[in-house]
Amino acid sequence: MTLTDAYDVRDPELPGTLLAAERDALIPLLRSRPDADFALRTACPGWTVRDVLAHCGSALLRVVENRFERGVYSPESNDRDIAERADWPVSRIVDELEHGMTEAGPLIAKAGGVLDMIAVGEWVHAGDVREAFGEPGAYGGDRLAYALPLLARISREKDHVPLHADLDDRDEPLRFGGAPGDRPPARYLGDAATLIRLYSGRPLVGTRYELAGAGEKELNLFG
CATH class of the missing domain: 1.20.120.450 (dinb family like domain)
Known part of the structure; x- marks a missing residue:
């Protein structure tokens, strides 16, 4: 597994x-x-x-x-x-x-x-x-090890936009969202904290990432 x-x-x-x-x-x-x-x-x-x-x-x-x-x-x-x-x-x-x-x-x-x-x-x-x-580590840090699996599973349960994420600071790619179906999975390349910003609709000023196959607003799980 x-x-x-x-x-x-x-x-x-x-x-x-x-x-x-x-x-x-x-x-x-x-x-x-x-x-x-x-x-x-x-x-x-x-x-x-x-x-x-x-x-x-x-x-x-x-x-x-x-x-x-x-x-x-x-x-x-x-x-x-x-x-x-x-x-x-x-x-x-x-x-x-x-x-x-x-x-x-x-x-x-x-x-x-x-x-x-x-x-x-x-x-x-x-x-x-x-x-x-102004503290470092907003939306990142050690707690990502717990937050990422929760977010990944919740995004699939909600049949959210399918996404394949290659994270700079994680060894293994992660899958978010529902089954691809007729829509190929979107792809994300960047760090985990920025991905959290995308899924939570937080400001992206000063971040660097690549997102293909989906718009930023489509990823927001928090409404």
């Missing part, structure tokens, strides 16, 4: 592993920054670092508390969650996020796959925060 084939098999522990690894890297960084840094703008339109973290913490709390009312995770729902935390001190927002990143993994594992994308989204938002802070 190749690495790409292995990505087709769901590892229920992988989302929680990604969350825990990101927690151990992100939370100390957040606690080391002055409150003023949480007002910095991020790649998410209209959202500051504080807003991103409030959204991340509330999204995970919904998993922990099993609160999935109609319209959950819609733009309107996300804005309400952020507004509810507008008066919180930064330390409380970070505490909630740490709690969620610790407790949500086992519950995501038991959900059968329908919540796996939440773990990927949390990791991408951690990249948004790093980029806003």
Whole structure:
């Protein structure tokens, strides 16, 4: 079985592993920054670092508390969650996020796959925060080893645009998206962090890559 084939098999522990690894890297960084840094703008339109973290913490709390009312995770729902935390001190927002990143993994594992994308989204938002802070490794680093297989499998489950990715920083090509069918797989050549930017609709300024057979916007899995 190749690495790409292995990505087709769901590892229920992988989302929680990604969350825990990101927690151990992100939370100390957040606690080391002055409150003023949480007002910095991020790649998410209209959202500051504080807003991103409030959204991340509330999204995970919904998993922990099993609160999935109609319209959950819609733009309107996300804005309400952020507004509810507008008066919180930064330390409380970070505490909630740490709690969620610790407790949500086992519950995501038991959900059968329908919540796996939440773990990927949390990791991408951690990249948004790093980029806003000017920290290296946004959308990259050691956690790619967990994020890439999750993203590859989710993209296939969603029958997304088929893509063959030759990554500069990975030994083996990866397959994303659904079966090729009548459409030949698109091809990507570049680093993994830039591929994450494409799949999450993040800014591509300063990146270098080749993409043939698909448009940039077609790859965006986050809407």
